[in-house]
Amino acid sequence: MMWMRTDQTGKSPPLPLHPLLLAAALLVGTTGHAEEWTVDQWEQTVYYRHTLNAPEAGSALLRLTAADEYEVFLNGETIGSDDNWTTMEEYPVELKRRKNELAVRVVNRGRGNGSGLVVEVSAAEQSWVSTFGALQNFWYWSGEPQEDAGWQTKDVSRLDTWQQVQRGQLDRTGVSGWADTLQADVIAGFPGGIDIGQPAGGLSLRSVEGENLAFRLPSNRPAVFDGRFNTGWTVDPTELNAIAQVDLLNRRLISEVRVLTQGRNADEFVQNTLRGYAVQVSNDQFGWSEVGVLHGIEQPERTAIAFAPVFARYLQVIIAEVDAVQRAKVAEIQVLGSGIAPAGSFVSPPLDLGRPGERKNFTSVRWGGQVPDGTALGLQFRSSNDGSTWSDWSAPMHTSPALLQVPEPRTFLQYRINMETQVEDAGPRLDSLIVDFTDQIPASLVRGWVEPNRAVLGRDTLFTYRLELDFSADDLGVEQVHVALPSQIELEEIVPPPGMEIAATTASSTALDIVLAEPWRQAGTLEMRFRGRLLSNVFQFRAQVSGPDGGATLDAEENIEPDPDSGQPRSWEVSASGVEGTLLSQVRPVPQAFSPNGDGINDKTAIEFTLARISEPQVVEVDIFDVQGRPVRALYVGSLSAGEYVAPTSVPGLWDGRNDAGELVGPGLYLVRVRLLLERKEESRLRVVAVVY
Template identity: 25%
Template sequence: MLILVFSITLITFASSQILPDTIVISKFSSFIDSTLSQGVDVTNSSDYLILKTSEQENLAKKRRATITYYGTGEPKTSTGDRDTVTGNPMKVIDGDSRTFCQIRPGGDGSYILIDLLALRRINKVVIITFGLNQSLRPRAYTIYAGIDSLQLTRIVQKTDNQDVKTLDIFDPIIARFVKISFDVVDRFSSTVIAEIEVYGVGYLSSGEYYSKVIDVGQPVNWGWAEWEAELPEGTGITFQFRTGSSPSVNDTWSQWSPEISSFEVLKVTEPRRYIQFKVNLSTSSTETPILKRLSIFYHKKLVAKSITLEVEPSVVPILKRTEITCNFDVEVDDNSLGIDTLIIFTPSPANVESVTLNGNPVAYSVISSPEYVKIAFQQPINSSSRISVKLSLTLYLDINEFPSVVISKMTASNPQFVDTRKRGNLNSWTVLTTDVPEKLIVDLQINPNPFSPNGDGLNDKTQISFFLANLLVERNLKIQIFDLTGRLIKTIFDGQSKAFAYISSNSFTWDGRDENGRLVRPGVYLLRVAINADTGVESVFKTITVVY
């Protein structure tokens, strides 16, 4: 067994920085919210957190099942079609004995195949006849199991069954698939199965641990988490967090943060006094992950007592260069460290046009990327005030958000997330777009064009940029180069994409080489960008000129 000991200690502090406080959980039984937690065990593992064993859990419930009919066993409707109600095999693993799956007389050899969706060590199968009706029982059946649905081992065979609720116990076998073959079906009466249950030894495939609400006594700037865990091959652990200002979770609390499995600053609303964490355990093997310790770091000293963002205007035209203003209302007190840096995460590349403090220009420097703008102030902001940042950018999504963080040099490793107000049903950092474009591919640009891939360091590559608009689900996107005879020269991209701004550092490049890595001859070539749309394939063509 491969054991991975996972522990994160990535944060180092300069002598001038403030050290964080820490919540350390090493006895998970003391923190568990037993009303929410399921599938986990904290009592039989030295207070470590592990998955629950599966002896009392139906491993087949709500997994996956298929049925194969032989002979005349397939149930039919009055029109002669397959009856998808009484012939639905998922009914035998739904945990409801009032539903059923039917095999008609003459269906000898028909079988149900159950996929447990993970390797399990099974040792018991129960078959429950619908209504516990003796005439509907399986007369003769065979149970097979294995890790491959095509190569199964026979583990039980009953040639004369009289039970309406069978119980077959056998030596444990590692299996993902369980097959029940109904070898004999009565000549005059259907075999009707209400439930098939599979039990085993070992661990459940997944579990969720919810902590109690933890109170740190005052609103704090939540930081990051460290943990120590054993992760046998095929197992996993992820974490989620949420915060609030009340001791009971209510509508004012933040949503659960995205799952993390490695170091990240916690994406939660702050400053907040209360926190709750969730641990998601999983295994696709017969082992369990073991969580031994979790530490949550935070700073009592805040960057600002509160800082709230509202973006104006709240509605702009889609795919048109526009200006928006991000207004940050800052409140500071004696516990505030002050703002040295402000980072605004942007849905598309943005330029900073101006920054003002209470309406007056302020000295700053900017670092921009396709995903954010980072504004460093020459003097820290230590007073209650309004910071207004004017951005120019092109928005291409229906709903665009501008989450932000502020940073103090004293706690540089722990940004404080900016809060938001509600504006109707949306956060106040949200901007909507109108005038949905007719086309999905918008503003296709090639720069430079012509270009000269001769290795002199000047214009050796050309950038291909465009907006992919109005796509909420992934569709196939192709970017290809052809010669003027229509022969394919190079496929630059062939994959799935949603709406996205393929501009700036996210744009595509062509280095003037073909599929075999050879430089193409000078001349005119054809660029094709194509996306699968509901009405067919939408394509845009442009010429590219190669010169030497």
């Protein structure tokens, strides 16, 4: 007997396979026709832009390096390229008076050499360097492909696809010819919030180092947290111990505070700078801890206090030293973080898996990496015939290995990696990815649709489901059909295509399985009529077919062509048009009396129930009590989606007659409680079960 959990999350539920189909699908990865495609190194291309304002035209020296290779342009002209990050290359350039447009295209090959670039431009009396967190002379980056050369010279500061850079990562000691006398920052941009340059390799969430965590957050002095140079805080000589406080909204891991002075030139910076300040942090605004203090400031334009990373929600800068005469003018206070970003995603290019132009059946996927507690790693896939028109993304996969459930056969495959963390000092990492595929194809076309596409939630509805198939001469043929169901059904009729016969059918609360008497190899439509109930707001009647003798398994696609009668697009999706019934129903122990004596007959009871009218997974508890109401056994606690949880396919509460200590209970009556916990209320049901010996 197999016990499985029903999952009806809505638009993209994973489609559970019948045991026979599941075994066949995993077996196909070991056949002679099976192939695998492996990736253990990723690639990103990032475009960088900066505008240099030169007071006079003249010669200058451009110096830069990047991980792992770059091509650099000035005013639309190619200056040079290099693929060795360990050398700081030099290029003599000619600057125009006023605006000069610097552009760099960087390709990171995922070799663990870091992320980003460092740039220095030196002229006779002025220099420019790569920097982040500035209020003027911004550096920008984009991860969007730049199809023409326009990106090299156009103003990108107001484009949504371009962002300001953050701190990057390069091993300065490993770069020859970098004296760092100009104190240039390593800068970077991370498409999708994913870093592929970490020394450990693989894909990981980007660092938040260099990101201003206080930007536009609640403060008693919002003018110094707004990211604007022309607003600020004027500090009078009498304002010793004045405070600028910011609420970071959540506990964040912070490690540096920067104070930027208002001014248009060096003289104004000197005149307007603070003389000294302290930084304090708190989690409740009552107890404050000082993490750094600065006196006798000599760097008037920008100062910083770095400290050991600390978790805090609130931060304040306190004026610790003032000039006796001059007012200080603070343009901006930046709070820089440590740790990693809370979420990110990586999307691969279209993949032909080394078999260009050929149709493929994508069978399974395996991956390796790390998923620490408090983090999540999920993979999604989609398929295409031409690399431009794609299917919907599959449901996220969190456990390796997993079956690939995308429309097939197709020429191209694409994947998306989704990463999340609830802790800022740890995140998931993906080290390798293997896709199993085969040229064994049961059918060239498999697509399904259902009628009606609207139903009252919880009410019995007559559905008609059609599965259309077409074949090429070398296709294997189809012997088994598997259709996902929203609930237990009453099967009324199956109409096979002409010349085909049904050998066997099996229906559960999650799926309908059909076995044909002979392999299906001619174009036609299989029609099924059945009564069932919609239990979630949306359900998709996904389907799979399998070749002869449990051969290759193929995922169907949705038929979205217009219906010839109504003109409306077809669909395999049914959505709720109304509501009938309760959230928690049909609670019962099966059998109601059982004898856990080890003879293999009625040794256990399954606590069945139905969840409806919930669009997101909710917490469910299944517990056993004695007739006095005392706890006996906590059977289950976890999040469940809408569905019928019935034996033998999907019961989370299975009682073997033992208590929480593992001891068999005595004979008698016991109470079963199933409780559904919602955000604002709860529903529970009590039933009686008998233990007999």
